[in-house]
Amino acid sequence: MIAAADDLLRGRRSYAPGRGAVPWRQLLAFVLLFGCLYGCVLGSFGGRGLQALYSACKVPLLLLVSTAVCLPNFYVVNVLLGLRDDWSAACRAIFAAQGTFAIMLAALAPVTALVYVSSDHYELAIVANGLMFAIGTTAAQLTMNLHYRALVRHDRRHLIGRAAWVLLYVFVAIQLAWVLRPFLGAPDLPTRFLREDAWTNAYVAVAGVLARLFGS
Numbered sequence: 006m007i008a009a010a011d012d013l014l015r016g017r018r019s020y021a022p023g024r025g026a027v028p029w030r031q032l033l034a035f036v037l038l039f040g041c042l043y044g045c046v047l048g049s050f051g052g053r054g055l056q057a058l059y060s061a062c063k064v065p066l067l068l069l070v071s072t073a074v075c076l077p078n079f080y081v082v083n084v085l086l087g088l089r090d091d092w093s094a095a096c097r098a099i100f101a102a103q104g105t106f107a108i109m110l111a112a113l114a115p116v117t118a119l120v121y122v123s124s125d126h127y128e129l130a131i132v133a134n135g136l137m138f139a140i141g142t143t144a145a146q147l148t149m150n151l152h153y154r155a156l157v158r159h160d161r162r163h164l165i166g167r168a169a170w171v172l173l174y175v176f177v178a179i180q181l182a183w184v185l186r187p188f189l190g191a192p193d194l195p196t197r198f199l200r201e202d203a204w205t206n207a208y209v210a211v212a213g214v215l216a217r218l219f220g221s
Contacts, residue, residue, distance in 0.1 A: 010035065010108050013101060014148070020101060022152040027097045033069075035104035039111035040065030043137075046114040047188055050121050050130050056190040059198050063185045064110070068103050071178040075170065082169045086162045095166065098152030106145035113137045127192055134189060183207035 009031060013020040019028045041061040048060025079099075083092055120133040149167070156163040182188075184207075186200045 006034075006038070010039075010104075013104050014108065016101075016148070016151045022097065022155050023094060025093070025097075027093055027100060029096075029100055032100040032104040036068050036107045037065050039107035040068055043107070043110035043114045043117075044188070046117050046121075047134055048190060049118070050127070050189055051125070051192055053190060053196055056187070056196045059196070060188050060190075063188055065107070067178065067181055067185055068107065071174060071181050072099065072103055074177050074181075075173045078173055079166075079170050083166055086166055088160065088162055088166055091156055091160070091163070094152070094156055095163075095170075098149050098156070098167075099170065101152055102145040102149040105148040106141045109141040109144040110137060113140060127189075130189055180207050183210070 009020075012018045013032075013035065016022060019025075019031070041064065044061040044064030045057045047064065048057040050056075076096075076099075079095070080092065083089060083095060088095070117133060117137055120130060124130075153163060153167050157167075183205070184199070184203050186203065187194070187197075190196060
């Protein structure tokens with residue numbers, strides 16, 4: 006598994022950019038295994054085993070459901086741009102990026118654990134995890150760049166397709182992350198899989214906060 010992860014990060018062998026069959030089983034295994042690993046550490050703040058179990062399920066769920074929701078729309082975008090022949094290569098780029106994201110999170114899990122044992126400040130834990138996700142996102146984008154480099158050289162319309170994917174994925178992932186709260190779990194709240202207001206709209210909630218902030 007470690008050797009395969011190294012091949013993915015380096016873009017070698019079956020994970021190299023191209024139009025061949027997408028190794029989706031291996032990439033799915035990366036997301037499930039490494040996503041669960043980081044999720045377990047993420048939810049362990051305050052030593053709560055049940056929250057760790059919940060978060061171990063939620064991190065890969067966030068990645069997989071967001072991707073599944075966005076793929077049909079991304080396919081339509083590629084067809085409209087006349088890039089249908091490159092669909093498998095585009096999927097390879099997306100799945101490789103998701104696998105890279107999960108691997109990077111797992112690699113950063115010891116750092117998150119160190120933050121937890123060094124401080125019991127909830128806000129610091131939130132910031133630390135936000136930083137870990139930002140680093141993971143950066144690594145995922147580097148992998149996607151590696152795969153899209155040849156596609157863009159072949160047809161610059163792939164720049165539009167890639168931008169469409171990023172915008173669509175960010176929009177969906179933010180809303181899904183809101184629905185799946187809590188990942189970390191506030192110390193003063195009971196441990197539960199979802200918040201009571203889970204099925205509200207993240208963007209409406211943020212707009213309400215901003216309205217109250219600037220309205221006062």
